[in-house]
């Protein structure tokens with residue numbers, strides 16, 4: 001079963017380009033020509049618009065798609081409340097904001113039978129989902145594929161697998177995402193996550209794991225490049241959207257929606273993944289983080305990590321991100337007379353970091369350190385930077401050109417402090433004594449008199 005899914009995932013074709021006006025049809029003639037909503041849509045399909053931005057937002061930022069489906073989304077019974085599990089939504093008010101630097105080990109293995117939705121575990125966040133501002137940091141662990149379908153009214157979901165490949169079946173078609181890739185599910189788009197590497201029935205292998213940034217604010221877009229020029233960082237053509245693929249399923253399908261923080265469920269009499277054709281720019285996509293064109297200093301000093309921004313969700317203040325997704329991808333360090341790892345700093349922005357693979361150049365690796373599947377939180381103005389070991393090594397290192405290619409880390413950098421859920425503040429896997437990594441940084445200063 002999982003072998004078939006992998007073959008399917010690896011054979012998928014995509015539409016290329018970030019923010020493009022794509023179009024796709026799974027049956028010839030399903031897409032109307034020359035208009036969005038003909039009197040009768042082709043092939044007996046229903047036409048439906050899905051808006052990701054207000055109708056009136058500037059053309060450059062407007063997001064919407066037209067879907068041609070077997071049944072309109074409106075054809076569903078009432079939703080009723082279901083448990084939220086470990087999923088939480090802004091505003092975050094469960095704990096007292098904590099100025100300490102914090103670090104977590106990976107989530108423990110999930111209970112048997114946990115799907116992606118049940119396995120979402122919220123660390124914290126900021127803003128207010130109902131005001132469409134702020135963000136949340138979630139982790140997930142899952143050992144079975146979803147059978148139900150999920151859609152999130154509260155924001156878009158940026159998924160970064162750390163362990164195990166995923167096949168994501170969406171209203172727009174299928175996406176394949178592996179550790180080292182990101183997948184983006186826009187607000188409102190329904191999807192089902194299937195595991196490609198789960199141990200078949202009975203043989204319990206390690207669960208799939210990863211990170212999710214839920215963005216309540218303006219949809220992620222590519223950052224402006226300013227003096228960098230017309231190319232660089234994440235190149236638009238490397239973002240890939242699915243081609244139309246639909247499920248023609250008549251029969252009970254459980255559909256869950258998150259709305260203003262709560263999960264609601266309904267049993268549909270058909271699959272809502274029944275879109276036969278679509279066009280538009282409010283679409284899911286995948287991106288391979290290793291395609292990131294890393295730019296940096298070729299003279300001296302360590303640049304600010306904004307140069308590693310893959311995607312940004314802007315706020316109403318120019319240059320101030322609701323949240324940025326930043327990647328620390330393989331790169332050369334060549335700075336002369338330069339302390340090459342990240343500098344000591346205190347930042348008005350708040351930084352959640354995770355590790356997809358290997359190690360990170362400012363933090364000690366290994367057990368009790370910054371490990372794949374773990375995460376760190378350095379909130380507004382919290383003092384951090386290289387740990388003692390890194391500082392000592394890097395301030396004495398011979399400054400020959402050096403390739404940093406032993407890891408893949410990322411950061412969600414957000415305008416407001418990330419406030420913790422109770423489960424994150426009390427977690428067994430919250431590391432105790434994280435401050436120790438900065439203990440013993442020696443005094444070297446000697447006043448001249």
Ligand SMILES: O=C(O)Cc1cc(O)ccc1O
Nearest residue numbers: 304305342343351362384385
């Ligand atoms: O804290 C971190 O490791 C993230 C980070 C990286 C960097 O290269 C410069 C500043 C910064 O906050």
Ligand SMILES: [Fe+2]
Nearest residue numbers: 347351378384
């Ligand atoms: Fe930092």
